[in-house]
Amino acid sequence: EDQVTQSPEALRLQEGESSSLNCSYTVSGLRGLFWYRQDPGKGPEFLFTLYSAGEEKEKERLKATLTKKESFLHITAPKPEDSATYLCAVQASGNNRLAFGKGNQVVVIP
Amino acid sequence: GAVVSQHPSRVICKSGTSVKIECRSLDFQATTMFWYRQFPKQSLMLMATSNEGSKATYEQGVEKDKFLINHASLTLSTLTVTSAHPEDSSFYICSARVTSEYEQYFGPGTRLTVT
Numbered sequence: 137e138d139q140v141t142q143s144p145e146a147l148r149l150q151e152g153e154s155s156s157l158n159c160s161y162t163v164s165g166l167r168g169l170f171w172y173r174q175d176p177g178k179g180p181e182f183l184f185t186l187y188s189a190g191e192e193k194e195k196e197r198l199k200a201t202l203t204k205k206e207s208f209l210h211i212t213a214p215k216p217e218d219s220a221t222y223l224c225a226v227q228a229s230g231n232n233r234l235a236f237g238k239g240n241q242v243v244v245i246p
Numbered sequence: 247g248a249v250v251s252q253h254p255s256r257v258i259c260k261s262g263t264s265v266k267i268e269c270r271s272l273d274f275q276a277t278t279m280f281w282y283r284q285f286p287k288q289s290l291m292l293m294a295t296s297n298e299g300s301k302a303t304y305e306q307g308v309e310k311d312k313f314l315i316n317h318a319s320l321t322l323s324t325l326t327v328t329s330a331h332p333e334d335s336s337f338y339i340c341s342a343r344v345t346s347e348y349e350q351y352f353g354p355g356t357r358l359t360v361t
Binding site: 178223236237 | 252353
C-alpha cells in the first residue's frame with residue numbers, strides 16, 4: 137500500500153526564516169510526486185510535479201526536490217501569505233489514485 | 247489554465263433529502279474526475295474515480311447507492327448525496343485531470359451541512 141508521511145505536522149516561522157518540509161513515501165513504482173497548497177476552506181492548489189530522483193522545481197519562494205525515498209519543499213524567506221497547509225501526494229505506476237499525506241501546516245508570523 | 251469549479255460552494259439540507267454537487271473543468275477536457283471528502287484537520291480521502299461515459303469506481307467503504315456519481319461529459323461530473331444524514335456533513339472536493347498529464351486540478355470544494 138502506498139504511504140505518505142509528512143513532517144513536521146505544524147510549523148511556525150518568522151517572516152524571512154527559511155525552512156524545509158519533509159514528505160517521506162513508499163510506493164510501488166513512482167509515477168509522480170505532487171505538492172499542493174491548501175488554504176482553509178478551499179480546495180488544494182497545484183504547485184509541483186516531480187517524476188524522478190534528483191529532479192528539482194522552483195516557483196517563487198518554493199523549491200521542491202525529490203529522492204528515491206522523500207521529497208522536500210523548501211520555503212525561502214517566507215512571507216505571511218505563504219501560510220497554508222502543504223500537501224504531498226504520490227501516484228504509483230498503473231494507478232489513477234493519489235495517496236495523500238496529512239499535510240504540513242505552516243504559519244508565517246510577520 | 248486548468249481551472250475547476252464546483253457548485254454550490256455551501257449547502258445546508260435537512261436530513262433525508264438529497265443534494266447534488268456539480269464539478270466542472272472550465273478550460274480543459276477531463277476524461278477522469280475524482281471526488282474526495284475531507285474532515286477537519288484531516289487530509290483528503292478519495293471517494294470515487296469517474297471516467298467520462300462509464301460507471302464510477304468507488305473506494306472501499308464508500309456506498310455507491312448513497313453517493314451517486316455521474317460523469318456525463320468531458321467537462322462535468324456530479325455527486326449526489328442521497329438521503330443525507332448529519333454524518334454526511336463534510337467538505338467535498340472534486341478534481342479533474344487532463345488526459346495527457348498526471349496532475350489533478352482541484353475545485354474549491356463544497357461545504358455540506360445536514361441538519
